[in-house]
Amino acid sequence: MELQLLHETPNLSVFYDSANEWLFVDWRGDLTLALVQDNCVAMAQHLLDVRYARILNGNVGVTGMASNVPAWLAREFLPYLRLVGVQQVAWVHSPNLRVKCYTDAALHGLDAPSVYVFDDLESAVSWLRTTHRLPIFSAGAMVA
Numbered sequence: 001m002e003l004q005l006l007h008e009t010p011n012l013s014v015f016y017d018s019a020n021e022w023l024f025v026d027w028r029g030d031l032t033l034a035l036v037q038d039n040c041v042a043m044a045q046h047l048l049d050v051r052y053a054r055i056l057n058g059n060v061g062v063t064g065m066a067s068n069v070p071a072w073l074a075r076e077f078l079p080y081l082r083l084v085g086v087q088q089v090a091w092v093h094s095p096n097l098r099v100k101c102y103t104d105a106a107l108h109g110l111d112a113p114s115v116y117v118f119d120d121l122e123s124a125v126s127w128l129r130t131t132h133r134l135p136i137f138s139a140g141a142m143v144a
Contacts, residue, residue, distance in 0.1 A: 006046050012039040014046055020129060022054035023047075028061030036069050040077050044084070051085035054128055058121060059103070062094035070106030082113050088131045089115040090124035 003015040003024060011031060015024040025043060046052075078089070091107065093100045107115050118124040
């Protein structure tokens with residue numbers, strides 16, 4: 001991966017991976033709902049500036065998470081990513097079992113974008129490299 005730092009807070013780093021043409025979002029620490037919401041707003045700004053079809057979402061550094069965070073992500077944030085062109089998300093689980101269970105429950109049944117979960121970064125990267133950016137259709141025109 002060739003990473004260019006786009007945004008950083010104590011709990012989130014957002015990188016553009018130029019070699020793979022995706023965003024790498026690296027979460028860490030103990031995540032509350034307010035903290036996640038603030039960081040998602042910052043990440044959304046990058047998604048509005050440039051259309052990234054794929055996101056590598058890393059939770060390996062997440063040590064804890066409020067139980068309402070994954071549900072908010074699945075209900076209020078992730079479904080809207082398709083509106084800015086996100087098509088695939090490779091989600092790397094936290095090693096924390098409670099966080100992993102919260103995440104699995106919240107992501108179950110999510111329609112769009114396609115979110116696949118992995119236990120390690122290498123598997124997620126390997127899968128995401130096999131995905132292809134699909135054309136985005138808008139008002140009858142195809143946007144590349």
